[in-house]
Each structure stands twice: as structure tokens, then as C-alpha cells.
Amino acid sequence: MKPVELYILSGFLGAGKTTLLQNILSQEKILKRKIAVIMNELGEISIDSNAVPQETPLKELLNGCVCCTIQGQLEVQLDNMLKEYELDAIYIETTGVAHPIEVLDACMSPLFAEKLSVQAIVTLIDANRWQDRSSLSIQLRKLLLEQVQHADILLLNKVDRLSEAEKATLVSEIQALNKNGKLLMTEFANIPLSQLQINNRIAKKQHEQAHVHDTLHMRTIVHTFSKRIDVERFEQFLKDMPDTIYRIKGYISFTHSQDNFLFQYSYGMPLYLKEQMKMKNTLVFIGENLDHQKLRAELESLEEQTTN
Numbered sequence: 001m002k003p004v005e006l007y008i009l010s011g012f013l014g015a016g017k018t019t020l021l022q023n024i025l026s027q028e029k030i031l032k033r034k035i036a037v038i039m040n041e042l043g044e045i046s047i048d049s050n051a052v053p054q055e056t057p058l059k060e061l062l063n064g065c066v067c068c069t070i071q072g073q074l075e076v077q078l079d080n081m082l083k084e085y086e087l088d089a090i091y092i093e094t095t096g097v098a099h100p101i102e103v104l105d106a107c108m109s110p111l112f113a114e115k116l117s118v119q120a121i122v123t124l125i126d127a128n129r130w131q132d133r134s135s136l137s138i139q140l141r142k143l144l145l146e147q148v149q150h151a152d153i154l155l156l157n158k159v160d161r162l163s164e165a166e167k168a169t170l171v172s173e174i175q176a177l178n179k180n181g182k183l184l185m186t187e188f189a190n191i192p193l194s195q196l197q198i199n200n201r202i203a204k205k206q207h208e209q210a211h212v213h214d215t216l217h218m219r220t221i222v223h224t225f226s227k228r229i230d231v232e233r234f235e236q237f238l239k240d241m242p243d244t245i246y247r248i249k250g251y252i253s254f255t256h257s258q259d260n261f262l263f264q265y266s267y268g269m270p271l272y273l274k275e276q277m278k279m280k281n282t283l284v285f286i287g288e289n290l291d292h293q294k295l296r297a298e299l300e301s302l303e304e305q306t307t308n
């Protein structure tokens, strides 16, 4: 079955995420695609849920940020949605203080990562907020930069309030921080849906399928081993792999043991925990500028080098 497209809508508080979501949903309705939405809000009460039409499946994750305190809830809700509905796409509206990579991480559970196809991290930038960023605390400024740096698509929003000269300055500042991202200027986050679908345009050409993920800045690769792996070779693979792989998680089993392990790797630190349940040996990799084909070939060669 075709994987469900996943879009992460990121951007600082008030940047225009809900406005963008409304624009997207009205365009998706015309295309008659089956869409679901996950909305995350920091507070106890959902303010923006009225923006989603009643017929669209909506899960609200309140009272915390999916990138940290309520990561597990996002996993559960995504899993439920994938089981409950036959969808074309899921849009996640993050809180204004979410780190896009952490949200991506929270979405990519090894239990269902193969059923999802991450299409884009879309970051909205509030033009005035960007101009005033020096008034923010260091932490918030860092967050604002991260939201820009890790986006596949950057929408410089609220440009109705800018002069032509200001627009030019902001565009060059943002492009300097994220050279690969596609930058568009918007008013009320108004863009044609086709501008968000980076992968679809390429996926149409079947022979270019292998390169689909190459257009994404932050990439995820899902690999399922068909057999047990030699632990020493796996550890050597971890040592040799590029340091742009930030995160690996999933399940793995080794030739030296009958056990199945939950494997976590985060910024250089591997962790193995015995898993009681029998799980499929699927690992999810999250990293930047990864050579998809090379990584895949290395993982396959780990299997070839294993004798049982």
C-alpha cells in the first residue's frame, strides 16, 4: 500500500501555522484527498481546532510539546490514525516552540515508519518576528534558527508588512542559514498546495524513485533486517557512519543471542535494552544530507556478512 504522506508544519508562535493549515485543507478538499490532522498545543485547551473542518479526522495533543514531554502520545495517535483511516496525508501542526527534528523523531516510530512517507518540514517565519529576533532570549533565538535551518520549505510569511528592501534583506538572511530549503514569500500563508509537494513531483518519474528522499534536507531511512546481525560488525558500522546521522531507533537481534533488543542511538551514544516482545527488526535513521543509497547498501552488506 502507498505510504501516507506526512507534513510537519513548524514555526514560531503566531507565525501563521493555523492559517496555512486552513489554506491547505481547503485545497485538499477540492482534490478530494483523505486528510487527517494532528494539532499540538502547549495549553490545556485547544484554540485552533475550529480551523479544521468536521469531516477531517483530528487528534489534539494538549498540554505539552510533542517534541519533548508528550512524544509518546504522538506515536500512539499516529498509530491509531494509520489503523483507523485510509489516508492520503497527515498534517501535524506543531507548537510554536517545537524543534522540528525532535518532532520528526517522534513521528518515526519503528512500529509504523514504513507506512509513512515524510514529504516536508515546512517552517513559517513571521517576518516581523524575524526582524525583532534580537529581543528574544538566547534559547528562543536558537529555536527560531533551528526551525529555519532544518526546514525543507520556508515560508517567509506576513510580507504584506514589509517594504521591498526589507523583503530582500530577509530573503538573503534566511537563505544564508538554509541554502537547500525552498524559500517562498507569502501573505496569510497563501500558497498553492503543489509548492509543498516536493517529493510527489519527482515520484511521478518511477525511475527516479531512489532519489525521492534526496530532495529532503532532514532525511529518514527505514530499514528492516531479514536476519540476525553480527554485533561486532554492527558496532563497526556505527563507528564508521557519518556524524550527520543524529538518531537511530528500532529493534535488532544479533547472532550471539536469542534476545531481541530495543536499540536507541542519539548524538553518538548507542543504547541496547532487552525487549520482551518479539519485534520486527526495523531501524529508523534520521539525519541530514545522507547518502540514501550508500547507507542502504551498507545495511544490506551487514546482512550478507552474517552466516545465519
Ligand SMILES: Nc1nc2c(ncn2[C@@H]2O[C@H](COP(=O)(O)OP(=O)(O)OP(=O)(O)O)[C@@H](O)[C@H]2O)c(=O)[nH]1
Pocket: 011, 012, 013, 014, 015, 016, 017, 018, 019, 020, 048, 095, 096, 157, 158, 159, 160, 161, 186, 187, 188, 189
Ligand atoms: N498581517 C498578516 N497577518 C497574518 C498573516 N498570516 C497570518 N496572520 C495573522 O497572524 C495571526 C496568527 O496566525 P496563526 O495562523 O494563528 O498563527 P499560528 O502560527 O498558528 O499561531 P500559534 O498557534 O499561536 O503558534 C492571526 O491573527 C492571523 O490572521 C500575514 O501574512 N499577514
